[in-house]
Amino acid sequence: MTDGLLDRALRVLAAFHEDAAELSAAQLAQRTGIALSSLHRLLATLVAQGLLMRVPGHRYAIGARLWELGELSPLSLRLRETALPHMMRLYDATGENVHLAVLDGSTPATSDALFVGRVTGRASIATISRMGSREPLHTTGVGKALLATRDEPWLRQYFERALLPQTTRSLVTELALREDLDRTRARGYAVTREEMTLGNMSFAAALGRVDGLPPVAIGVVVHLERAEGRRLAPLVVQAARELRAALEASQSH
Known part of the structure; x- marks a missing residue:
C-alpha cells in the first residue's frame, strides 16, 4: 500500500470500537471523511485481505485476519x-x-x-x-x-x-x-x-x-x-x- 492508502485504511479500521462493532459504508465515510467512491474500493481491498468482513445489513466488521495478526x-x-x-x-x-x-x-x-x-x-x-x-x-x-x-x-x-x-x-x-x-x-x-x-x-x-x-x-x-x-x-x-x-x-x- 502507498502511504496515502495505508493512512486511509488505518482510518477505516480505527472507526470501529466497542459501541460501533458493525458499520455501514455510509457510516464509515462519515467517520473517516473518505469519499464514498474511494471508500468502496478501499473496503473491497480490506475485505479481500481479510482485515474486514461483510456482515448482514450491508455492514462491515473487523475481519479474522486482523484478529490473527493481533x-x-x-x-x-x-x-x-x-x-x-x-x-x-x-x-x-x-x-x-x-x-x-x-x-x-x-x-x-x-x-x-x-x-x-x-x-x-x-x-x-x-x-x-x-x-x-x-x-x-x-x-x-x-x-x-x-x-x-x-x-x-x-x-x-x-x-x-x-x-x-x-x-x-x-x-x-x-x-x-x-x-x-x-x-x-x-x-x-x-x-x-x-x-x-x-x-x-x-x-x-x-x-x-x-x-x-x-x-x-x-x-x-x-x-x-x-x-x-x-x-x-x-x-x-x-x-x-x-x-x-x-x-x-x-x-x-
Missing part, C-alpha cells in the same frame, strides 16, 4: 499466555473478576489502561471492562496501579489532561489523585472504591518493569459487600509478584 503481539504470545494460569489461580482463590491490563498510549496525556486479559465466573459481578477495552487510568484499580509506577515528568504531562468522572466517587483533581498514588506506593497496591462503577471496589498491583513489555498490572473487582481488603490485597500482590517472575523466566529461555 494474536502475534507480545501482549498475547508472551504476556497473556504466561498470565492465564496466574489469573486462574487468583480467580480460584477469590471467586472474583480478575483483570490484566497494560499502560498504552503514545503520550502520557493520551494513555489509558488497555485490558488484555480477563477471567470471570457466574458468581462474579458485572463489570464494564472487557478484553481489548480501554479504560481511564485514574478510575480503575489496574489503572491507578500503573499510574503509581510513573515518574514525575511523566505524571506532569499526564495531569495536563482533564480527568473526567465515571461516578460521583471518581477522583478528578490532581491533588486528590496524587495523594491516592502516594498511598498506593506506600502499601504496594491500588484501591478504588466506586470510582469506576457504583457498588464495586477493586484491588490491583503493578508487576514492575519487565523487559520487552509495557507496564503491566493485575487486579480483582468485587462488590462492596465482599470487599475484604485484608484477604484480597495480599492475594493480588502475590499474583503480581509470581507473574513477574514467570515472565522474566520465560524471557531467559
Whole structure:
C-alpha cells in the first residue's frame, strides 16, 4: 500500500470500537471523511485481505485476519499466555473478576489502561471492562496501579489532561489523585472504591518493569459487600509478584 492508502485504511479500521462493532459504508465515510467512491474500493481491498468482513445489513466488521495478526503481539504470545494460569489461580482463590491490563498510549496525556486479559465466573459481578477495552487510568484499580509506577515528568504531562468522572466517587483533581498514588506506593497496591462503577471496589498491583513489555498490572473487582481488603490485597500482590517472575523466566529461555 502507498502511504496515502495505508493512512486511509488505518482510518477505516480505527472507526470501529466497542459501541460501533458493525458499520455501514455510509457510516464509515462519515467517520473517516473518505469519499464514498474511494471508500468502496478501499473496503473491497480490506475485505479481500481479510482485515474486514461483510456482515448482514450491508455492514462491515473487523475481519479474522486482523484478529490473527493481533494474536502475534507480545501482549498475547508472551504476556497473556504466561498470565492465564496466574489469573486462574487468583480467580480460584477469590471467586472474583480478575483483570490484566497494560499502560498504552503514545503520550502520557493520551494513555489509558488497555485490558488484555480477563477471567470471570457466574458468581462474579458485572463489570464494564472487557478484553481489548480501554479504560481511564485514574478510575480503575489496574489503572491507578500503573499510574503509581510513573515518574514525575511523566505524571506532569499526564495531569495536563482533564480527568473526567465515571461516578460521583471518581477522583478528578490532581491533588486528590496524587495523594491516592502516594498511598498506593506506600502499601504496594491500588484501591478504588466506586470510582469506576457504583457498588464495586477493586484491588490491583503493578508487576514492575519487565523487559520487552509495557507496564503491566493485575487486579480483582468485587462488590462492596465482599470487599475484604485484608484477604484480597495480599492475594493480588502475590499474583503480581509470581507473574513477574514467570515472565522474566520465560524471557531467559
